[in-house]
Amino acid sequence: MHSSHPERLKAPARRRELTLTELLQGLEQSERSVLARAITLVESVRPDHRDLARCLVESILPRTGRAVRVGITGPPGVGKSTLIESLGLHLVGQGHRVAVLAVDPSSRRTGGSILGDKTRMEQLSREERAYIRPSPGGATPGGVARRSREALLLCEAAGFDVVIVETIGVGQSETAVAEMVDTFVLLVLPGSGDELQGVKRGVMELADLAVVTKADGDQRRLAARTRAQLLSALHLMPPATPGWRTPVLTVSSVEGQGMGSLWKSVLEHHEHLASSALLEERRSEQAAYWLDRALEDGLWARFLGDHRVAPRLEALRAEVRSGRRSPEGVAEELLDLNWNAPPADPSSRGT
Ligand SMILES: Nc1nc2c(ncn2[C@@H]2O[C@H](COP(=O)(O)OP(=O)(O)O)[C@@H](O)[C@H]2O)c(=O)[nH]1
Numbered sequence: 001m002h003s004s005h006p007e008r009l010k011a012p013a014r015r016r017e018l019t020l021t022e023l024l025q026g027l028e029q030s031e032r033s034v035l036a037r038a039i040t041l042v043e044s045v046r047p048d049h050r051d052l053a054r055c056l057v058e059s060i061l062p063r064t065g066r067a068v069r070v071g072i073t074g075p076p077g078v079g080k081s082t083l084i085e086s087l088g089l090h091l092v093g094q095g096h097r098v099a100v101l102a103v104d105p106s107s108r109r110t111g112g113s114i115l116g117d118k119t120r121m122e123q124l125s126r127e128e129r130a131y132i133r134p135s136p137g138g139a140t141p142g143g144v145a146r147r148s149r150e151a152l153l154l155c156e157a158a159g160f161d162v163v164i165v166e167t168i169g170v171g172q173s174e175t176a177v178a179e180m181v182d183t184f185v186l187l188v189l190p191g192s193g194d195e196l197q198g199v200k201r202g203v204m205e206l207a208d209l210a211v212v213t214k215a216d217g218d219q220r221r222l223a224a225r226t227r228a229q230l231l232s233a234l235h236l237m238p239p240a241t242p243g244w245r246t247p248v249l250t251v252s253s254v255e256g257q258g259m260g261s262l263w264k265s266v267l268e269h270h271e272h273l274a275s276s277a278l279l280e281e282r283r284s285e286q287a288a289y290w291l292d293r294a295l296e297d298g299l300w301a302r303f304l305g306d307h308r309v310a311p312r313l314e315a316l317r318a319e320v321r322s323g324r325r326s327p328e329g330v331a332e333e334l335l336d337l338n339w340n341a342p343p344a345d346p347s348s349r350g351t
């Protein structure tokens with residue numbers, strides 16, 4: 001059995017915290033309230049919560065991996081949330097159980113109310129077979145994404161067979177979400193065909209599927225043209241999935257148009273992955289990726305918390321800022337300071 005957890009005595013005016021057994025049972029029975037509390041647990045930074053969260057996630061691992069994991073990315077305002085709601089309703093109507101997660105590395109600074117994330121998926125959130133979870137706040141972007149990945153696993157353990165992850169904001173969250181899903185979907189606005197080179201290239205190369213949104217009203221024809229431009233731009237790029245040509249679709253989420261074909265393409269991609277060894281390969285690469293990120297963050301936090309580093313760092317940083325010291329020199333000095341003291345393997349250090 002897992003390490004025991006001290007009884008939680010101080011929980012004034014709050015619900016009693018659930019034990020590992022209760023959490024596991026609740027997830028097994030697909031209880032949404034238990035799923036919500038399990039996700040709150042993995043989002044917590046309290047050390048005793050982290051212990052329990054670790055036990056929980058490791059215990060459910062055998063029951064994960066059965067969902068189709070879909071990432072949705074694109075610039076703010078492109079229509080991600082609206083599309084997820086429309087697709088989610090379509091899927092719920094077909095009998096699927098759909099969980100929606102958001103990854104917002106900036107949610108701490110902005111209090112989670114950034115421009116372009118106004119759509120709350122109200123209709124979908126009222127569905128019994130849907131579960132919607134906003135982004136956790138967090139100290140580091142990596143921390144936010146790691147919590148979301150654990151939340152994804154919990155959703156799978158709770159029996160959700162589709163998990164959709166929305167990237168909020170631009171930049172950091174895109175790679176993180178691409179590293180936790182099977183199928184990564186890029187949304188673009190009608191008329192953005194001419195600026196497809198440049199900044200978006202990195203994200204385009206990750207796309208297993210591209211979708212031109214808002215193909216309705218007088219934007220319909222523009223959307224079709226953008227689709228053609230996207231197709232030829234993607235043609236020049238290495239495929240995000242080996243042996244797979246990234247399809248480009250047009251949809252209108254407000255009219256509910258194109259959700260059937262969108263889901264069909266997602267399943268085709270999933271089938272392409274699953275029928276070769278690619279799905280397993282992608283997921284195990286991703287697990288290794290998250291191990292490295294967790295180690296990076298953990299080492300960094302420990303380093304900053306070291307009693308020999310903490311008091312000196314600000315002064316040294318100021319010297320680097322002013323140009324009196326070199327970044328490399330100061331880093332080496334601090335790393336030596338940190339790692340020489342405890343008995344360490346000297347051969348593992350570079351020159
Ligand atoms: N005409 C039209 N507008 C849409 C469509 N999808 C979203 N929108 C609008 O675009 C705006 C941004 O949508 P939202 O889903 O919040 O974008 P997000 O920031 O990418 O999540 C909202 O005002 C939506 O009503 C669509 O299919 N057609």
Ligand SMILES: [Mg+2]
Binds near residue numbers: 080081082116117118
């Ligand atoms: Mg949104």
